[in-house]
Amino acid sequence: MKVTKFAKVLSGVMISTMVLAGCGGSGDKASDKKDDVKLTESGFPIVEEEVSFKMMGPNVGLAEWKDMPVFQEYAKKTGINFEFTTPPVADFSTKLNLALASGDLPDVIYAAGNSNLTDTMVIEYGEQGTFVALEDLIDENMPNFSKILKENDTIRRSITTPDGHIYTLPSLAMNEPTAVWPRGPMWYRGDWLEALNVTELPKTTDEFYDLLVRMRDEDPNGNGQKDEIPLTDVKMESTRPWLMAAFGLTNFGVQEQDGKVIYAPTTENYKGYLEFMNKLYSEKLLDQEVFSQADEQKKAKGQKNQIGLFPDWFSYFTTGKEEKDALNDPMFQPLTSEYSKETVVPISAGISRGTFAITKEAASPEALLRWIDYFYGDEGAFYINKGPEGALWEWAENSEGEKVRVYTENVDLANVEDTRGTITPAYGLTVPNIDYKNTEDLYIRGNADDEMDTTFTDFINSETEEKITANGQLPMPLLYLSKDEIDQIKDTQTDLSTYIEQMEAKFITGVEPLSNWDKYVDTVNSMGLEKYLEIYQKALDNYNKQ
Template sequence: MKQTWRLLVTLMLFITIMAACGSDEETQKRDANAQKAAEAEVNKEGFPIVDEEIQLTMMAPGNGIEEWENMELLKDYTEKTNIQFKYVTPPASDFQTKLNLAFTSGDIGDIIYGAGTDNLTPGMEVDYGEQGVLIPLEELIEEYAPNLKKLLEEKPDIKKSITTVDGHIYSLPMVSDETTAQWYTGPLWYNGKWLEALGVEELPKTTDEFYELLKRFKEEDPNGNGQADEIPLLDVKMESSRPWLLAAFGIKEWGIEENNGKVRYAPMEEAYKEYLTYMHKLYEEGLLDSETFSQSDEQKKAKGQDSRIGVFPDWYSFFTTGEPEEEAVGNPMFYPLTNDDSREPVIPLGHGMSRGAFSISESNPNPEASIRWIDYFYSKEGFEYLNMGPEGHLWEWEDEEEGTKQKLDTPEGYESSEDYRGSLTPDYGITTPSLRNDLDSLGEDTQFEQFIKEETAEKIEPFGEIGYPLVYLTKEEQKEVNNIEVDLNSYVEQMEAKFITGVEPLSNWDNYVDTIEKMNIKRYVEIYQDAYNRWKEND
């Protein structure tokens, strides 16, 4: 028995010693890699970025389709740059938790890629930047990132929007020059077949005209089935159609909004009451779907595919109707409404950028090489490469001298070309640091792509305004805002549904405003006014 016990103890000691040796070897290897990376000279132009291969670590949200080390884009880019990465890519659904744990443990790696503001929030940028965990990037951009430098010079609002309260840039954005980047959210679309059935040649431009058309949708059987089953207007909790309908009453943002330099909280303005009154009228008369506040997106789409809806939100109309693209060009985009003939229409614009896409940690041994690595994707050529991968997978040259490409067929085993693309490149479903643009190397636009450009040029560009810029708050301001928003957002959202459905009569509007005022709304607006003033002063 004693002999067996001694054997077990000896075995445990051996395992412990071997584990320690393995750990020491890993540490030595990691230190050697870091030392080599730190000593590598960085070429300021062209490829490779460093003459001898170095290794860095990257943390990013995985897309669930392919491991990053197997992606053709990243393998090819490693060869171009001589920078190899060890990837840590937890599922996107778990990424926020994993990133927070990594910050707590001090092991975030050398680069955080593709996090986006849902995961690497503006508050985290400020906090970890001030602590020195994330390093400032502005001097690196100046010296090693010509594409980024050019972008920030040409679009100073972007630079203002990624510069924190202490004057530093701790994270790079995803910027988009794509046509749809102007969209605040998916537009409202009209059912073109219904318009044709009713002989409608001009879209509504006032709230009264819109109301009259919705009544016709309800009463004149535009789907031609002889049943009164038409739903003139629908949404899911007003989440997508709200911005377009609020704009009819001069409101650009459901919350904090800036008008001529003055910040206000829109959901307590008289204009918001007018919006609620109008929407209640639509709901009461059966023009707004009775299931708006209870249905799922899947239920909404089922009604669209059953030809039961007249006006509906989605990114593209065929996502709801199920039509092919070539038929969807018959569904016109919503034209901005106004409820006052003396006022110009307005439509909220998207910011055209998302923050929190790329940060460098204090442990990174070669920030210069890292910023050069990412800078390429802020060029037109670099974005096409990031988006479509290297030649031979999604595309091949049609005429290399002319710079034109042609698409290749999707291999068997993939449900769609997008799923295949997601196996080749990380530019799939995450906030990839890049300057996105409409891909024009694949030849002429399709009929649908041209339709989208024309509709956007006619119905969004002339009327678009940004409701409130992307700003940073101080740590103290962020704490105050978080405390106020806990109750404020929930209350306003609940009351919108109650007012529109009539559960809460609009005669109780004053009580609603009083309740909001008691939630410290004055201080809330003051904080955002100060943040706007700081943003504006960076002009």
């Protein structure tokens, strides 16, 4: 049965009204209620009389936001309460789109992230006036965030849309060394290196190849069987950034090179990467199931002691060993090659957009900006991550008379994170804040006299500084394209991404011979690559002019 456009719209409005009941849009307009919200001069409380707003965000399912101590205690501190609409993470994108399309709006969209509140949506609904432009309100109402913008102009440029407005606030990874990771790193299995008497990691692609051959042939797992897999991954998603970097490339798509936007998968450097990976695959140095296995299969091989180099957030996630054993698993040393004599690796900008937006329904954007600004300071960043005193942690006195933080009695020390997920929304979601500093005064102990063991953290930070930070290069600034530009290239972007992923697998496995490279490049060019690069170049030029 054919459904008319009008019926679809009407149905959407009716559904969103039922699903998002209480989320906003009815009763007095924001302009009518604005005079009712009286702000204090500064600090806490934020408002002279208690006020309630409506917030929408994704729920990971461990607790309702209204029951979370973070919101309950912060409401007492600020005088600002919320009525929450929190669909499950899996449904959030659909529910958010319904709310925006129907006009049945919350006052605040929280922790949506760029995957749900996309650049296109931010620009479209910002230009329509659905989202409040925040740039003129920040200095007066957000001292913490204003300080950050003054110290780092990259952040302001990264969150400013082409029409000159700031419609959403970001999550900022500023204090944790691992924030530079674009993905989980690669890790060598340390006991294999010891078995092979390897005292220095490979630094060139030739040395790397030689080590993989030794892993394949010299029985480093010591079981007498030829079952070693030197290198593994799932569809090259995590190893690709680190190995492409050996060929001077930092992104599987557009990247900046001396102020010019290039498309990495059509360069001679990328061809060199494919030739190298095809060599590894053909000689069974690269897992023969790399393009077909799931992460669970990769981990199963790791727990059977079958793989020598693999990607993961931490090595013990794959090996199944204990955290202390992972201290012997060194991070992958970036490589050089004939294509790139300089050691380089891609790094993350540490900025996640779309984590906080205020809609036109809000009676006082100023109050909401003061509310969120707390989380852009160290105290508030710790609060949103670890919760208030008495929930996840409490103060205790150790035998030396020092006050230290310890976990409360209700916390399962073997599974702290699940408890934390009932206390704060900053669990499995990208929330608007800065990373709290990983310093001794923020450490939480099992009991007051526990020694603070930062051995593993120190190891991770040291490896990150030496292997990644010291060689890091941002592939491309965090750009905004205009709605018109996004419309022009969205089909091209989808087609390019699909094609180059398919062809990477074919070239590496030998299904497609590299003698067809020129044909491949011609196909990519025929997909509208020239216009695609032109639009990104314009966006980059505009970014650099800000």
